[in-house]
Amino acid sequence: MFVIVVGGGKVGYYLTKELIASGHEVALMEKDRRRAELIKDEIGSVVIAQDGCEGKYLHEAGANRAEIVAAVTGDDEDNLVICQMAKHHFDVPRTIARVNNPKNERLFRHLGVDEIISPTRMILGSIEQDIPVHELLHLAALGVGELEIIEAHLQPGSPAIGKIALDIPVPAGCSMFGVIRDGTPTPLNSDTVLAEGDKVIAIGRPDCEEDLRLQLIGEHEEA
Amino acid sequence: MKAVIVGCGRVGAGLADELDRAGWQVLILDLTPAAFDRLPSTFGGTALRGDGTDEDTLRRAGAEDADLFLALTEGDNRNVMAAQLGVEELGARKTVAKINDPVRAEAYAHLGIATLCRTNLMSAAVLGFTGQAVPEHPGIYPPQQPHEHPIDGAGTGTVPAVPAAGGPSTREV
Numbered sequence: 001m002f003v004i005v006v007g008g009g010k011v012g013y014y015l016t017k018e019l020i021a022s023g024h025e026v027a028l029m030e031k032d033r034r035r036a037e038l039i040k041d042e043i044g045s046v047v048i049a050q051d052g053c054e055g056k057y058l059h060e061a062g063a064n065r066a067e068i069v070a071a072v073t074g075d076d077e078d079n080l081v082i083c084q085m086a087k088h089h090f091d092v093p094r095t096i097a098r099v100n101n102p103k104n105e106r107l108f109r110h111l112g113v114d115e116i117i118s119p120t121r122m123i124l125g126s127i128e129q130d131i132p133v134h135e136l137l138h139l140a141a142l143g144v145g146e147l148e149i150i151e152a153h154l155q156p157g158s159p160a161i162g163k164i165a166l167d168i169p170v171p172a173g174c175s176m177f178g179v180i181r182d183g184t185p186t187p188l189n190s191d192t193v194l195a196e197g198d199k200v201i202a203i204g205r206p207d208c209e210e211d212l213r214l215q216l217i218g219e220h221e222e223a
Numbered sequence: 224m225k226a227v228i229v230g231c232g233r234v235g236a237g238l239a240d241e242l243d244r245a246g247w248q249v250l251i252l253d254l255t256p257a258a259f260d261r262l263p264s265t266f267g268g269t270a271l272r273g274d275g276t277d278e279d280t281l282r283r284a285g286a287e288d289a290d291l292f293l294a295l296t297e298g299d300n301r302n303v304m305a306a307q308l309g310v311e312e313l314g315a316r317k318t319v320a321k322i323n324d325p326v327r328a329e330a331y332a333h334l335g336i337a338t339l340c341r342t343n344l345m346s347a348a349v350l351g352f353t354g355q356a357v358p359e360h361p362g363i364y365p366p367q368q369p370h371e372h373p374i375d376g377a378g379t380g381t382v383p384a385v386p387a388a389g390g391p392s393t394r395e396v
Contacts, residue, residue, distance in 0.1 A: 054324060054326065055324075055327065077301045081303050085330060107308060107311060110311055111307060
């Protein structure tokens with residue numbers, strides 16, 4: 001497979017090395033000449049010392065025949081432009097962007113970037129699973145991130161306590177499908193009444209989160 | 224009428240002043256507070272230090288529902304991103320992004336953003352001054368279609384290919 005990697009920082013460098021090791025054809029674009037030379041000394045002529053945001057140089061790198069363009073520079077705006085140019089100007093079938101500001105994920109997806117990798121979101125997810133927080137936990141992202149599985153731990157003060165689970169108005173595009181009580185998972189029945197300490201598992205689009213939070217966790221304390 | 228301007232360089236500051244004097248409600252952002260020295264002391268709008276490519280910052284600054292959203296920083300890609308945030312997330316009615324790379328300027332016009340290209344603007348001015356033929360779009364490329372985002376449609380095949388702009392050619396499928 002022919003992959004163009006744009007951005008020769010740590011991520012781009014190791015990504016390129018791994019791809020070459022697994023037998024893929026790679027072109028790595030890094031606009032900083034000194035950095036490009038350094039990498040070239042190590043991994044050879046696949047390095048192109050040009051700016052991958054410029055259509056001209058993407059073309060020279062072979063974007064016309066690339067199957068994947070991975071934009072992994074440290075700047076979100078550069079990664080967006082690289083993916084959009086690859087997609088719309090060169091018809092690259094699959095574009096991948098690294099995103100630092102998790103808030104940009106939605107915009108990038110909306111603008112046609114195929115896959116979005118957010119190290120910030122990943123680390124955040126990992127931390128949230130380790131410490132008890134009175135918030136929603138993201139358990140997993142499904143597909144290209146359109147859906148996520150969320151856990152809500154019902155604390156004292158939650159408006160959901162004492163209610164029949166299926167009577168709670170959940171936002172469209174979201175569905176509660178189970179509850180973990182005393183470590184035992186059970187599906188929601190028409191007579192399941194939620195209690196303090198329950199962990200409610202739901203699946204939904206990221207934009208349902210705010211409504212779901214209101215129903216299951218309640219208002220923000222600082223608000 | 225409300226205008227949001229990202230980037231308080233000479234052009235940004237100049238336009239902020241013009242629009243302010245014409246009675247617009249003007250909000251201008253820049254990362255460097257010193258940039259606001261370019262605004263005249265009579266400027267009656269809001270000048271805020273902040274990153275105009277950050278959605279939270281823009282919302283906190285009240286950049287929603289602008290009649291005009293101008294992305295005029297020194298970075299082409301920052302402008303592209305700010306402008307698309309303006310259109311997609313903040314409901315801006317008219318957006319112009321400054322993009323000095325002519326290839327990118329034309330490509331984004333095809334994606335539905337009006338783009339302003341200093342490179343083309345200046346060469347067209349010189350050509351015109353010396354009596355030679357001036358290109359069709361000497362400065363602003365008008366948007367060629369409503370702002371497109373293919374993922375909302377059925378697939379990625381709905382976006383028309385961008386014609387070559389002197390540099391790279393589009394892929395022949």
